[in-house]
Every structure is written in structure tokens, then in C-alpha cells.
Amino acid sequence: MSTNVGSKQVGRGPAGWVGHIVDVASGAPAHYGQLLAANRGKTILLTALAALALIYPVLYQQVLAPFSRNTFPLPVPDETTVTFMTIFAIMAIGLNIVAGFAGLLDLGYVAFYALGAYTAAFFASPHFGSVSIVLFSNVAAGFPGIHLPFWVILPLAVIIAATFGALLGAPTLRLRGDYLAIVTLGFGEIVPIFFKNLAAITFTFSIGGATIISLQNVNLTGGPLGINPIDPFIIFGIGFGATSGIAAVYFGMLLTVVAIVVARNLERSRMGRAWGAIREDETAAEMMGVNTVRTKLLAFALGASFAGVAGAFQASYLGATTSDFFQFSTSILVLIMVILGGIGNIWGVLAGALALTYIDKSLLPWLGTRVQAVAPDFPNPTQFNFLIFGILLVAMMRFRPEGFLPSRQRAAELSVHGLQDAEEAMGVEVETDNISVAPHGQAETDRSAELPSEERDL
């Protein structure tokens, strides 16, 4: 199976340091023994897809756009759709760190998307109109509000989302499985509700006659109306808003590539192995020296930071944000992308994000106009998006539970074939107590039943 294991090398391309930072094509950890030919095929495929992605926006603008609505049997994704593909791709890749690598089910991922969006809204908009802070911006000096450039907004969004990711992680550290999912679900509900309601904060706290803190009618988030307008990201005078053509698409692609590279490099590191160990057996991981507290918090924080970036980009792209963008359904949508695509595999979740965004933003609206033309009273198919995703999910679980492009791990865990392999490998001797010298055998069964489950499982 492995012919040259002794001479294994960490993948270091000839292209030097930058070469191996972005060494995304060289497959799973080099020692997973992928054949060279398979790697070459993968490299060629990736190059081709990257080239297609690069030329697509231009192709769309120059050639496809005039036809897209009616001519083709299926709609071609427009600029907005492709931009949202990149936004959801970044989120799916981030959620995959938490749910796929570390095996922590996070149902409140939308909270970090919201935090990123409101970071852009606070620091690049006229919202705080009583002050004027303009930094490296096209906005005229003295214009009301805080206007920071994207290269401040994005790191801020990363820091804020990561901080809240760790804050969410902290109380959930002792929770596993279902319980973890429920707590994260709550967090995902709380954050958007906060944003919705912090439009008129009135709060006074005084001790004796002295006012400690007094807020009167502070409008932090714009309430249900949200914050509008938000500055687009601007580089060298080129704006990356929804109205600036294909520039935003390329910016989104750039962010996606960065997200892929970062996630890939984390996966192929001691962090990736520690996450894998926690996913496989948290107790054993801790006994083998993995600081599970820190490692899980790191997964939550790093995963959240991806959504922070996606949120900041989304808000500046749309030029507005409201809490309505950050419903629970978005958490579920991203999770479905991860699961359908192939949890644990970056390329799988990328495919999941692209496919579902396409269905959600291109295919269903297109279907909607078709249906409306024929039967105006029939409900618009765009309202059925979660019905369709649900059916897709059920079908996927039935026929290909490991996802569209599965990670090697999940494929083995979930497929019948993998189970058979494992059973065969376990062979005949799984009975452990073949030489029993124990008169108290019964006693042990009784005793272990009394132990709290967490302590019994060692």
C-alpha cells in the first residue's frame, strides 16, 4: 500500500515559501499515500476549474448576459449569484472547520455572519452620524459617520467574529453532540435578535444619587430597518459593490481562495490532527495530550472568523444590512451545503456551496418567472427552497450519506463498504476477556452501572 513511507516528505514545492502556503492541490496530507497520478489529475482539474472561474464573469458580461433569462434551458448564474456563491463558499469552508474537522455541530453559525455584516455596517457607513471619522476612503472628509477602508474592516470582522466564536465555545466545552447543537442554536437566535432590537437602548444604572451609566435612546443597530447605506470595499478607486459590475465577483473569488488555502493549511497541521483526534474520540485525544479546551475554542474561533469575513463582504456588497438576513434558516442552509457537499472535505463543501447557491439564487427565481407566466396563482417556487433542500438532503442521506465529494474519513464511516472493511479488519478476536480469573465479574457490571456515564467510558 505504501511503498516509500520511509522517505515521506512534507509537501514542499519548488516554488519556495509562497509555493507551499498555497500548495492547495497536493491533496490530503502528503502521507495519505495518494498516487502521484491521482494528484496530477486533481491538479489539472483544479486548474481547469480555476480558469473557468476566472473567465466566467467576463464571459457572462460579454456573451451570456443578454441570453441568460430566456435562451438557455437552464439559467446561467449572474454576477450577483456568483458573488453569493463566493460568500456562501467562504461560510461553508468555515463551518466545515468546526463541524467537519473538529466534529462540533454548530447550528448558530449565522451569528458570526451577522457580526461580520454589522462590523462593516458600523465602521463603514454614515450610521454613527454624530461623528466623522474618515480613513483612507473615497468618502469626502467631514462626511458624517465612520468610514474605514476594507483592509481595516475585514481584520476587524475576523477579530470580532473569532472573539464571539470563542465566547460561544466557552460555555459549550463540556457539551457533546445534541446538547452542543442546542446551545449553538440558541446563540444563533440571540445574536440576530440583539441586532434587531438594539435600536433604542435606554438604560440607566445609578448608585445612590450618582449615575454610573445612562444611555438614552441610543440607536446602535438601526433596528428592523438595519443600516443603510454601507460603503462598498474600494481598492484603487474600484468599488466592489453590487452596482460595480464584475469587480465584486473577483474580489469574492479572491477571498474564497484565501479561505480555501487557510482551511487547507490548518487541516494539514498539528491543529488538523488534534481536531481529527477530538472528532474521533475526545477522551482519548485528551489522554494523548491534546488540550481539548484550547483546541475546540480554536476551532470555534477560526471557523467563526470565516463567517465574519463573509458577512462583512456581503454587507458592503449589498450596501445595506438588516437582521432579516440572518435567520436561523441561513445557519441551516450553510450546514446543508456542508453536508450535501461532503462534510470534512473542503472541495466537497465548496461544491455544495456553489450548487445550493445556484439553486437558491438562480434556478428557483428563473423557475419562478416561468411558472408565474403560465400559472400566475401558483405560489412562487422560490418559497419552496427549503422544501427542495430538504428533499435533496433526504435523498442524499438515502443514496450517498457521505456527501457529494466525501472526505475519506466520512466515506468510510458512513458507507456500508467502509463498515465491512472495518469488520473484516477487526477479524475474529474482539472478545477481550478470554483469560478470566475473576470471581467478581458480576460485581463489576453492577458497579459500572452506578458510575456517571462520562466517567464510565474510559
Add this chain to the structure above:
Amino acid sequence: MTGSTMAVGLTGAIPDDQVLVRARGVTKRFGGLLAVNNVDFDIPRTSIVSLIGPNGAGKTTFFNMITGAYVPTEGEITFDGHPIVYLKGSKVKSRKPHEVTALGIGRTFQNIRLFGTMSALDNVRAGIHVHLRSHWWDAILRTPSMLNEEQATIDEGMRLLELVGLEERAETWARNLPYGDQRRLEIARALGTRPKLLLLDEPTAGMNASETREMTDFIRRLRAELGLTVLLIEHDMRVVMGISDRITVLDHGEVIAEGSPAEVRANPKVVEAYLGRGAAEA
């Protein structure tokens, strides 16, 4: 019986500088169940010590207290001069398992607990994790120091796999290995933590006679070649008697005998615990 736990056999008679693990008055209660009761226990450096006793005697519980998995109800444990279980005020505190691992205690599990869908090599590299210094930002940037460290873990991991004879299976998933290989991989993973003390929880369970012999020889080699101290829980008396320098017998959470294999074998309390009252007189 509690009074007789003190200074049976060698415990207490070993000079401080030769003691790797010193446990004093260790007690663990689970609710109303007294799993381990006031156990004193010393492990001399580079010795092979076995902990035996009937099922439910508290052996694994004692293991789990040395490794920080359980916090004892009472008692103190020091390892290599570092307190593992200690009193802070009137409360018993324990180091976290990963901190204990970093100090130099590696272990295997009674029921194999490998990281099933990680390769054999990655299992061992996960064991080395605790000694690695690169941070997540090094991982993202793939800094030269991080890459060197990764290469070093591959080399060390392969060396350990060679030691246990699994170098040909480096790329195989842990769960796809045969049972005996899984046992050996668990030891390799534990060795990855660079232990001074290796805790083996029933290493020959489920093995046939020849595999058991191999494992026994292997444990001897570990001490000879790596200078390890080994604490063993084992039911197979041939293994225990053949390999141990000292044996401690637990029954109902208490030490009932301690000493060389010959002494323990001759001890009437041990015979009674294993075979029942009356057998000793017979």
C-alpha cells in the same frame, strides 16, 4: 484491612530519588461506591510493575487517577517530583490529563481507543502533538519552522511505527488494522507522547499465546531500549508473573498484597481474593 495497606512489600522502602510515582492515601468514591480506598503505591524508576486484582477491584480507576482523568476524593500523587494530585487548601486538585501527558505519562486503553479514520502514522503524530510548538498561524502561513516540525513528527512517527513493527502499515487507517496491530499502534501512539512512564491497560487482552509472548517480549524491550518505567494492568497471570519486578494486588479498592511475583503468588490473601475463601487453606 485498611490498616494493613501501609508498607506492605516495598512501598515506603524505596529511596525518594528512585521513585517515579508516589501515591499516598488515594481514595476514589463514585457516589456511594468506594472504588479505590486509601491506596499507597510506589513505582520505582525503570521497573515493570503490575497492578492485578479481580474485576472491579479498582485497577483502571487507579490508572485514571494517575493520568488525571479522575480527580481522587482524597490523596496525593506525585510523578517525577511533580505533583499530579495535590491538596490546595482542603480541596483535592488534579492536573488535567493533557498536562499529565506532557509531564511524561503515556497510556493505552482497555478497549482500544485509536483515532479510527486517521492513518496509523497520524495516530502516532497525534500523540506527539503535546510536544509540538508551532501555532495555528504558523500552520496557516506554513512557516519554515512549522514545516521542519511536521517533517520531524513524520520521522519520529515512522521510527515509532518501526519499533512496533507497523512501518509497512503507516498509511493504513487505524480502524482497518488487525486487532493485534491496533494494540501495538496504541503503544506506538502512547510512545509518541515521549513518556517516562507507560501505563498499559490489559495489553494482551484478546491475544493468542504467541501474540501474548511477543507482547511480553516487546514490553521488556521497551524498558531495555527506552529506559521506560511500565505500569501494567493485566489478567493473564503468565504475563504478570513473567514480566513484573513487583506486583500490587487490589481487591475491593484496597491493596491486599504487594511484592515480588513469588511473594504475591504465595500470599494467602491473594489466593483467597482470586479463588474464594477456603481455597487458601485447602
